[in-house]
Amino acid sequence: MVRRLYIAEKPSLGREIAKAVSAITGASQSNGQGLIKVGQDTVTWTRGHAFENAKPEEYDPILKSWRLDTLPFVPTEWKMSARQDMSGEIKAISQCLREKPDEIVHVGDAEREGQLIIDEILMKYGIDPFGGSVKRVWIQSMTDTAIQKAVREAFPNAEKRNLSHAAIARQRADWVHGLNATRAFAIVVRQAGVDGVEVRVGRVQTPTLKLVVDRDREIENFKPVDHFIPAVIFHHENGSFKASWIMPEDTPGQNADGQLLDKAVAQAVIDRVAGKTGTLSDLQKTPKNTSPPLAFSLGTLQKACFRRFGMQLEATDAAAQKLYDMKLASYPRTESEHLPTSLLAEEAPQIIANLTKVDGLGELAAQADLKRRSPVWNDAKVTDHYGIVPTMEATASKIASLSGDEKRVFMLIAKTFIAQFYPDYRYESTAATVSVPTGERADRFKANGKRVVDVGWKKVFGAELDEEDDKEEDEGTLPAMAKGDPVDVKAMELGPKRTKPPAHFDDASLIDAMMAIHRFVSNAQIKQQLKESSGIGTPATRKAIVTKLIDVGHIVRKPKGKKSIIISTTLGRALIDLLPKKVSSPDMTAFWETYLEKIKDGEFTLDRFMAEQERAIRILIDEAKTQPVNVAALGVKPLPGHGDTCPECQKGTLRTRTWPFDDAFKGKRFLRCDNFVKDDPNAQCKYRGRPEGLKEAPKHPDEGKTCTECGKGTMTSRVSTKKGPNAGRPFISCSAIDFKTEGGCRNFSWTDVEKPSSPDDGKPCPDCGKGQLQSGIVQKDGPNKGRSYIRCSAADFTKDDACKHFAWTSEQKIKGRPIAGEGQPCPKCGKGKMMRRTITKDGPNKGKAFLACNNWTRGASDNCDHAIFPDRKDAPAKPNNPSKGKAPPPPPQRRRA
Numbered sequence: 086m087v088r089r090l091y092i093a094e095k096p097s098l099g100r101e102i103a104k105a106v107s108a109i110t111g112a113s114q115s116n117g118q119g120l121i122k123v124g125q126d127t128v129t130w131t132r133g134h135a136f137e138n139a140k141p142e143e144y145d146p147i148l149k150s151w152r153l154d155t156l157p158f159v160p161t162e163w164k165m166s167a168r169q170d171m172s173g174e175i176k177a178i179s180q181c182l183r184e185k186p187d188e189i190v191h192v193g194d195a196e197r198e199g200q201l202i203i204d205e206i207l208m209k210y211g212i213d214p215f216g217g218s219v220k221r222v223w224i225q226s227m228t229d230t231a232i233q234k235a236v237r238e239a240f241p242n243a244e245k246r247n248l249s250h251a252a253i254a255r256q257r258a259d260w261v262h263g264l265n266a267t268r269a270f271a272i273v274v275r276q277a278g279v280d281g282v283e284v285r286v287g288r289v290q291t292p293t294l295k296l297v298v299d300r301d302r303e304i305e306n307f308k309p310v311d312h313f314i315p316a317v318i319f320h321h322e323n324g325s326f327k328a329s330w331i332m333p334e335d336t337p338g339q340n341a342d343g344q345l346l347d348k349a350v351a352q353a354v355i356d357r358v359a360g361k362t363g364t365l366s367d368l369q370k371t372p373k374n375t376s377p378p379l380a381f382s383l384g385t386l387q388k389a390c391f392r393r394f395g396m397q398l399e400a401t402d403a404a405a406q407k408l409y410d411m412k413l414a415s416y417p418r419t420e421s422e423h424l425p426t427s428l429l430a431e432e433a434p435q436i437i438a439n440l441t442k443v444d445g446l447g448e449l450a451a452q453a454d455l456k457r458r459s460p461v462w463n464d465a466k467v468t469d470h471y472g473i474v475p476t477m478e479a480t481a482s483k484i485a486s487l488s489g490d491e492k493r494v495f496m497l498i499a500k501t502f503i504a505q506f507y508p509d510y511r512y513e514s515t516a517a518t519v520s521v522p523t524g525e526r527a528d529r530f531k532a533n534g535k536r537v538v539d540v541g542w543k544k545v546f547g548a549e550l551d552e553e554d555d556k557e558e559d560e561g562t563l564p565a566m567a568k569g570d571p572v573d574v575k576a577m578e579l580g581p582k583r584t585k586p587p588a589h590f591d592d593a594s595l596i597d598a599m600m601a602i603h604r605f606v607s608n609a610q611i612k613q614q615l616k617e618s619s620g621i622g623t624p625a626t627r628k629a630i631v632t633k634l635i636d637v638g639h640i641v642r643k644p645k646g647k648k649s650i651i652i653s654t655t656l657g658r659a660l661i662d663l664l665p666k667k668v669s670s671p672d673m674t675a676f677w678e679t680y681l682e683k684i685k686d687g688e689f690t691l692d693r694f695m696a697e698q699e700r701a702i703r704i705l706i707d708e709a710k711t712q713p714v715n716v717a718a719l720g721v722k723p724l725p726g727h728g729d730t731c732p733e734c735q736k737g738t739l740r741t742r743t744w745p746f747d748d749a750f751k752g753k754r755f756l757r758c759d760n761f762v763k764d765d766p767n768a769q770c771k772y773r774g775r776p777e778g779l780k781e782a783p784k785h786p787d788e789g790k791t792c793t794e795c796g797k798g799t800m801t802s803r804v805s806t807k808k809g810p811n812a813g814r815p816f817i818s819c820s821a822i823d824f825k826t827e828g829g830c831r832n833f834s835w836t837d838v839e840k841p842s843s844p845d846d847g848k849p850c851p852d853c854g855k856g857q858l859q860s861g862i863v864q865k866d867g868p869n870k871g872r873s874y875i876r877c878s879a880a881d882f883t884k885d886d887a888c889k890h891f892a893w894t895s896e897q898k899i900k901g902r903p904i905a906g907e908g909q910p911c912p913k914c915g916k917g918k919m920m921r922r923t924i925t926k927d928g929p930n931k932g933k934a935f936l937a938c939n940n941w942t943r944g945a946s947d948n949c950d951h952a953i954f955p956d957r958k959d960a961p962a963k964p965n966n967p968s969k970g971k972a973p974p975p976p977p978q979r980r981r982a
Contacts, residue, residue, distance in 0.1 A: 220241060267286045319572040731770060750812075858878075
């Protein structure tokens with residue numbers, strides 16, 4: 086009998102739980118299929134979500150078709166379906182639950198989604214996840230000590246009921262919004278005549294795309310401005326320094342941004358102060374300090390790794406996950422940059438002691454002062470997971486085994502942790518003002534500088550600090566001066582300086598923008614909500630959102646130097662222009678996160694939240710139905726006739742579409758009636774114009790006549806659209822033509838070639854008596870191209886029991902010198918004639934001519950094998966297997982154009 090059943094979120098966590106339970110109870114481990122037995126306890130696991138929201142058609146088959154009249158759709162009773170790739174895990178969990186354990190222990194990740202992953206499994210099997218027999222293990226670190234402590238301190242899962250409801254609310258709202266908005270706007274685009282365009286609408290994905298589109302357009306529309314900032318090099322007895330002119334507010338020649346555009350005004354300043362002596366009219370010295378950088382969240386780690394190492398999001402995520410799996414670093418997908426004080430007391434000493442033995446960190450870790458307490462230690466600011474730090478199991482031997490990205494990422498995490506135990510970086514900031522008398526009033530110039538007092542924590546990073554970390558270094562060092570000191574004008578600079586556009590997004594800045602999207606919002610209330618909710622997306626989803634936008638062709642990475650930038654595509658921009666502002670702005674996320682937080686805190690209910698979602702999605706669908714679509718912006722230029730009434734049904738409207746079939750005209754534009762909806766009997770107009778480049782088939786005299794072969798269809802003139810040499814060729818065929826079905830009509834002929842005639846045309850086949858004799862000319866390239874033949878209309882050379890009546894009615898053109906006996910009756914069978922053939926098999930005789938009896942038909946039992954090889958080396962006059970030369974070719978198979 087199972088006393089406790091632990092269900093972990095992933096296999097690696099399950100193995101760690103089994104190890105912890107074994108250490109606590111003293112029981113040995115025994116591996117099973119998808120589970121581990123530890124005494125009377127069992128540990129099993131999933132791999133993320135074992136179940137997912139059911140597909141729309143599982144609620145109603147009509148939803149398999151994308152139709153506006155089925156929207157909006159919001160389930161009244163939600164269904165969950167097993168993921169197909171999780172059958173093994175689901176089987177193991179189901180088996181364990183059938184044993185009816187006394188207690189179930191929830192071991193999902195310590196955050197909103199992790200709570201849902203295990204809760205939904207229990208709900209699927211009819212178990213109340215918040216019943217008295219379900220406990221929760223909350224793990225913050227993967228060290229053995231931390232896991233054992235969490236197992237010992239398991240608490241009732243009911244304490245996380247509201248967190249679970251918040252997760253369900255997020256999951257269902259995303260499903261409802263994604264399904265309805267994506268379908269609605271995809272249908273609108275399709276009805277406008279645009280096929281093959283990927284339309285995806287997502288609460289986080291779409292605002293992220295808009296960030297990139299807006300930035301790209303801002304750069305493209307940017308107009309550089311040349312402006313002037315007069316500057317002077319002053320000389321003091323202790324050294325020289327550069328100061329810039331302080332422009333009075335009433336200076337003429339300024340633009341609205343306060344930039345001086347008039348070069349003459351700037352030149353006048355230079356002329357006024359040239360060769361003069363000024364006075365240091367003001368000197369302010371202010372001591373300043375900078376605390377060590379906070380611990381990394383996943384977002385800040387992604388930014389730092391891109392800027393320092395050029396690592397893309399995927400690489401950073403993979404490295405951080407690997408370090409976590411190896412127990413070298415704490416949980417990576419965290420939003421927090423702070424650390425709990427318990428870690429400072431219980432783990433920090435051992436972590437630092439381990440790092441003193443690591444190459445490249447030893448001396449730095451040895452100088453760490455564990456008595457120091459930086460701002461990173463703040464229990465109130467720690468969320469579900471604290472910032473990313475090394476663990477107590479990050480020993481020198483394990484770290485030495487790292488290489489590549491994992492080594493770089495670990496060293497960065499470790500140095501940031503060590504820096505918490507170093508002094509603040511301290512410096513003295515100096516602001517100097519120089520006055521130069523030039524008439525009625527003096528011209529004033531300002532200069533800023535700093536003097537480093539204590540390098541502090543920056544010693545840990547040395548030269549590694551990037552521009553963002555060390556932007557204070559832009560200030561130069563001023564010489565030692567005192568107020569009232571004289572300074573001489575030695576040199577002058579006029580400019581101009583040119584304004585620069587904002588930079589394109591890259592992996593780092595786009596993640597930063599998602600985390601701090603409040604900076605791009607003007608509404609004060611929404612700005613504050615987004616700031617408090619840490620932007621859009623989560624540490625676990627932001628990378629996936631960017632990757633998905635790339636995969637669907639809405640944005641692309643473009644190499645630039647050693648790194649890359651992210652820019653929007655034409656399609657991405659067109660979608661942003663198509664979608665209402667409410668869909669592409671982050672306001673929805675602000676609203677959601679506010680109420681998800683209230684649900685988590687027990688101040689709002691799941692049902693009320695979903696009722697509001699249903700109301701909002703109904704409004705959105707109504708807006709989508711009236712949304713104009715810029716077809717040209719989506720890459721399809723309208724054809725003449727676009728927007729006209731359909732000439733066939735008189736109800737629909739002609740829309741420009743792209744030819745969807747995989748033939749010679751794929752991707753070409755054509756007009757189609759929009760009065761066609763699959764499975765809707767009231768909208769079945771199938772009017773379709775020709776694709777561009779496809780000429781109208783010339784009318785044939787037999788056009789509209791009853792098929793002489795099957796007597797069912799009518800003869801119709803068309804043009805071939807298939808790829809290959811026959812693309813665009815006209816032909817006439819039976820409307821009921823069917824080459825696939827045995828006995829199907831095969832009445833087909835090209836109309837751009839002269840059709841041979843024979844007295845036997847239309848007569849019954851002498852072999853099968855079913856088909857009719859038809860004349861034809863070989864069109865395929867090869868030795869028989871242009872030869873005429875007659876064959877049975879029912880002939881099929883691919884089936885043993887089908888008619889194979891075929892005969893050439895013209896002989897192959899003779900090439901080379903004549904061969905004795907060529908064209909004469911076969912001396913062996915007396916039925917056929919001796920005809921020239923060529924050996925095609927590789928070898929010394931390849932290309933040699935020979936004679937073979939033409940009384941030979943593939944599959945026939947009475948074929949004549951007589952052949953003469955006059956030029957073949959070392960060959961008998963009559964080979965045993967003449968078919969190894971070149972037998973008469975099989976008759977050409979007519980096929981559907």
